[in-house]
Amino acid sequence: MGGNAVSKFEENLATYVGANHVLSLASGMDALIIGLTALNLPPMSNVLVADNAGGYASLAVLSTGHRPIFCDVNPSDFEMDLDFATDFSDEIQAVVVTHLYGRMADMNSIMAWAKKNDIKVIEDCAQSIGAIQDQKQAGTFGDIGTFSFYPTKNLGGVGDGGAICTDNDLYAERINKLRQYGWKHRYNISEKFARNSRLDSINAAVLDEKLKTLNQSNMRRREILTQYISSFSSGIFFQDRSVALDNVAHLAVGVCENPTEMINFFGAEGVELTRHYPIPDSLQEGLNYLGVDKATPTSHRLCKQVVSLPIYPWLTDEQVNLVCIVAQKWSGSNA
Incomplete structure (x- = not known):
């Protein structure tokens, strides 16, 4: 676990997506859960999720003690319906935008709405790694982007895995603690909702090679x-x-x-x-x-x-x- 292979992959993935930080994890679900935890939302916050995206975001929201609000989607592209979402602007604290089937949602419009209403944005990029909109990679529009390296994903490993990208130094610092027992220093726990979520070095080495293609x-x-x-x-x-x-x-x-x-x-x-x-x-x-x-x-x-x-x-x-x-x-x- 950990080591040079993991660090190298994290650095190369950060360069690829154009983010200041990439932190690898054990799975895409862990990425969603730890990402939501890192946002430090008030207890029982309302988090908007697409109703047609398989349940993963909803389960992550529930796992962090919050409440998913189901959002309808556009009939044309199957992505989150922003007109629907605006009805909840005053009620939600965060939104998980799932780039469904590999196609990115309209992130410029979503970010404009979110910033106007002080809503945190997590991009669920489990299916969309490498997608580009307005010269920006999926995962780099929101506060946090999450990825899955399950073997069938576009960037799939030899076992499960995940990662979070962010430009926010404070989020990155907290995610780094949350993925390893909440340790501020070894055996010094400073995060109460932490877990053990690490990418193994063999998987990281394989993913680093596959990232090239x-x-x-x-x-x-x-x-x-x-x-x-x-x-x-x-x-x-x-x-x-x-x-x-x-x-x-x-x-x-x-x-x-x-x-x-x-x-x-x-x-x-x-x-x-x-x-x-x-x-x-x-x-x-x-x-x-x-x-x-x-x-x-x-x-x-x-x-x-x-x-x-x-x-x-x-x-x-x-x-x-x-x-x-x-x-x-x-x-x-x-x-």
């Missing part, structure tokens, strides 16, 4: 997603048809009227599809006791209709072409 693998993901989108003439609506630099195509997700039918159709042709994420946070069995402050109909509809195509940078051209051929058949049957 992250841009190329993200480019390959964009190419595959672009091919998929071009292959459908009907029967599905994609989150982002332009696939620009602000989308690193972690997942290839669209919505259709009958996802089960589409999954079965593709499966019969030898292509396995899945779904991200079929249950909105507000309807999760373990979260519904929280209640709903305002209805989130778009999130509910999208969660019912989402379907995910296979997308990995190591897919061969033949495999991608097979998906595209089946996509054309699906569109023909749904014209």
